[in-house]
Amino acid sequence: xxxxxANEGLSVFVILVWLGINAFLFVHFYMAFLVERWFYTRVxxxxxxxWARAPAACLNFNCMLILLPVCxxxxxxLRGTIQxxxxxxxxxxxxxxxxxxxxxxxxxxxxxxxxxxxxxxFEFFMDAQLDRNSSLLPFILSEIGTGDNxxxxxxxxxxxxxxxxVMFTTIAGVTGVVxxxxxxxxxxxxxEVIRRSYFEVFWYTHHLFVIFFIGLVxxxxxxxxxxxxxxxxMTNRPEVCADQFEDWGNNGSDCAVPEFAGNPxxxxxxxVGPMILYVCERLVRLYRSHQKVVITKVVMHPSKTLELxxxxxxxxxxxxxxxxxxxxSVSRLEWHPFTLTSAPEEDYFSAHIRxxxxxxxxxxxACGGDKTEPQEAWKLPKLAIDGxxxxxxxxxxxxxxxMLVGAGIGVTPFASILKSVWYKRIQNxxxxxxxxxxxxxxxxxxxxFEWFADLLQSLEGQMAEKGVTDFLSYNIYLTRWxxxxxxHFRVHHEAENDPITGLKQxxxxxxxxxxxxxTNIASKHPGTKxxxxxxxxxxLGKSLEKQSLSHTEGDVKFIFNKENF
Amino acid sequence: MGKIEWAMWANxxxxxxxxxxxxxxxxxxxxxFRGWPFAAYAVAAGVFVCLLEYPRSxxxxxxxxxxxxxxxxxxCVKSFGPVTRNYYVRAFLHAAICVPGGFMLxxxxxxVCLGIASLIYLAAAIRGEHWEPILPQKETTRKTDAVSxxxxxxxxxPRPPPExxxxxxxxxxxxxxxxxxxxxxK
Numbered sequence: 001x002x003x004x005x006a007n008e009g010l011s012v013f014v015i016l017v018w019l020g021i022n023a024f025l026f027v028h029f030y031m032a033f034l035v036e037r038w039f040y041t042r043v044x045x046x047x048x049x050x051w052a053r054a055p056a057a058c059l060n061f062n063c064m065l066i067l068l069p070v071c072x073x074x075x076x077x078l079r080g081t082i083q084x085x086x087x088x089x090x091x092x093x094x095x096x097x098x099x100x101x102x103x104x105x106x107x108x109x110x111x112x113x114x115x116x117x118x119x120x121x122f123e124f125f126m127d128a129q130l131d132r133n134s135s136l137l138p139f140i141l142s143e144i145g146t147g148d149n150x151x152x153x154x155x156x157x158x159x160x161x162x163x164x165x166v167m168f169t170t171i172a173g174v175t176g177v178v179x180x181x182x183x184x185x186x187x188x189x190x191x192e193v194i195r196r197s198y199f200e201v202f203w204y205t206h207h208l209f210v211i212f213f214i215g216l217v218x219x220x221x222x223x224x225x226x227x228x229x230x231x232x233x234m235t236n237r238p239e240v241c242a243d244q245f246e247d248w249g250n251n252g253s254d255c256a257v258p259e260f261a262g263n264p265x266x267x268x269x270x271x272v273g274p275m276i277l278y279v280c281e282r283l284v285r286l287y288r289s290h291q292k293v294v295i296t297k298v299v300m301h302p303s304k305t306l307e308l309x310x311x312x313x314x315x316x317x318x319x320x321x322x323x324x325x326x327x328x329s330v331s332r333l334e335w336h337p338f339t340l341t342s343a344p345e346e347d348y349f350s351a352h353i354r355x356x357x358x359x360x361x362x363x364x365x366a367c368g369g370d371k372t373e374p375q376e377a378w379k380l381p382k383l384a385i386d387g388x389x390x391x392x393x394x395x396x397x398x399x400x401x402x403m404l405v406g407a408g409i410g411v412t413p414f415a416s417i418l419k420s421v422w423y424k425r426i427q428n429x430x431x432x433x434x435x436x437x438x439x440x441x442x443x444x445x446x447x448x449f450e451w452f453a454d455l456l457q458s459l460e461g462q463m464a465e466k467g468v469t470d471f472l473s474y475n476i477y478l479t480r481w482x483x484x485x486x487x488h489f490r491v492h493h494e495a496e497n498d499p500i501t502g503l504k505q506x507x508x509x510x511x512x513x514x515x516x517x518x519t520n521i522a523s524k525h526p527g528t529k530x531x532x533x534x535x536x537x538x539x540l541g542k543s544l545e546k547q548s549l550s551h552t553e554g555d556v557k558f559i560f561n562k563e564n565f
Numbered sequence: 566m567g568k569i570e571w572a573m574w575a576n577x578x579x580x581x582x583x584x585x586x587x588x589x590x591x592x593x594x595x596x597x598f599r600g601w602p603f604a605a606y607a608v609a610a611g612v613f614v615c616l617l618e619y620p621r622s623x624x625x626x627x628x629x630x631x632x633x634x635x636x637x638x639x640x641c642v643k644s645f646g647p648v649t650r651n652y653y654v655r656a657f658l659h660a661a662i663c664v665p666g667g668f669m670l671x672x673x674x675x676x677v678c679l680g681i682a683s684l685i686y687l688a689a690a691i692r693g694e695h696w697e698p699i700l701p702q703k704e705t706t707r708k709t710d711a712v713s714x715x716x717x718x719x720x721x722x723p724r725p726p727p728e729x730x731x732x733x734x735x736x737x738x739x740x741x742x743x744x745x746x747x748x749x750x751k
Binding site: 112115116119120122123126162163164167177180181184185187188189191193194197198200201 | 569570573574577578581585588589592593596598599621624627630667668669670671673674677678681
């Protein structure tokens, strides 16, 4: 429970505050339309008026919020400032995309309520015009302003129309349809299936948000939601005059004909700030994209992995962070995120890119991957880097003993960490708090080993050189294998180096027995706090969390850190 | 954008449109709006579109993720054979279904969304895509590896007993061990 509170507490709090504000706005604006000023409007519309205005207020709030989590550079700046005060708060900023999606769902929900209520409103307005009977208040109200077209209440001015036509001839209606369509297209192309497989569709369609925001700002310009003017309230008080509607404006009556006016548009006040911030964000990204990034080395690893080593003036990274890479010659609009695999102590920064789709394949070809002879340096493509982003995984260094578990490609952030720990400990001879690292790498196939195995091999060599072999204990688990491979292992198990990785530490087969591992570590390090870090599938996370909790007894504490990467 | 299968997006869009049509229809009928017969039609059309679009097609390339519980819908849709397989048919079907929705405000949005889905399906059809059912026995084989890896072995590969397993690099001849278990290449 303590673990949960430490890991999730702030997120839960933020969500609750956000929901609370939504609820407050909804109720507040619902009640705001139940006052006297809107009496006559409610005669026509009933509570549908409030049901339309309340979600509208929530929509203003959420549309204001939705742009903020995607201002990466602003968040990066905030994170840097907050980091010194509270690392937990800084980690919250890494959940920006989750928050963006939550706000998007809320916008979709409120849009649905808003549209539903307005369907009723249109229907009621139309009813008022169609029942042309002077003894009905709704009709009398609808007739107001027929001459001067200024003080009317009912936006439907004639009975020779229908709601659909009215919708397409009012600013509010047209903008409403356009922005709802934009919203729907954005949502359907953001579904996980589309996003993961056809990123381009997602990315280009998402830019419909520009149309969304422009339409949103102009949505209220028609001022079709109309209430009684303040001056009119003095000459016609609804609680007294409503029943005497047949005498309005007649000599001897206390009630003048009421006059109505629309509210000025409010949305722009909510969204102009974030819109400006977002424009600044895009300008920053544009500026960054023009900063020169030099590719110093390109390495093709066998398992369809491309390693790019780069340099940029003024680039500073922490362990476990990621960058967005853009290659204008491949695509001018796409930025893709990649974890940094180099350590901050190195004079370059690198990313290992798996070739899985259009963009990565094109990048591979642009870097000369499909050619046999090495590329000339000047032929390498120009790149742009945005970042680095992500909370530094410095938490790793807070623990004396650390268990790092990476599954498959999830091992990537650990490359950065292992290298950095190595540099700190050995090269700079710093007194690092971390004294022992247990590293577990679970992999379903041998092909994925190559580039990381190279790293481990070089670390192994350097450790042997310095005589510090017990600092890092790594265990590689091959979770699946074929008959032919198994035969090969059997024959070669006597060899000095492991037949798969070439490392001195032998590859183990199957899945690790976590119970044994945890017990082992607990017995070797009594009285210490052991940090457990995972980058891998959630089921593994659950089982590690359980193990951490069950083995935290006596003086050994296992602290499971979720989602650091 | 070369490798995109438009049908995947068309499917999401059509499913969303079905839901919107259904919701608009329900509002229209519940509120007894003028022209509510169109709303009633929209309810039926919405349900039909949802049922048709719920089962995702198998992707031509890559792994297909099916929606929860879509198997029974897959069987139903598959049974219509070429009518549901062909995306030209779907494009025109959706275009036809959406038209009556345009006559009433409550269903106009569903109509336009379905129209857009119809256009995307047309694009998919022109590119030669078609609907393939995702069937359970085909799910387990993965075509991504060159050689298929069957279920992971439960036991680690057999090793000689510990005494023999100890490294005897100096005496490789003596360390040789007759493996009693035959090594086969299945």
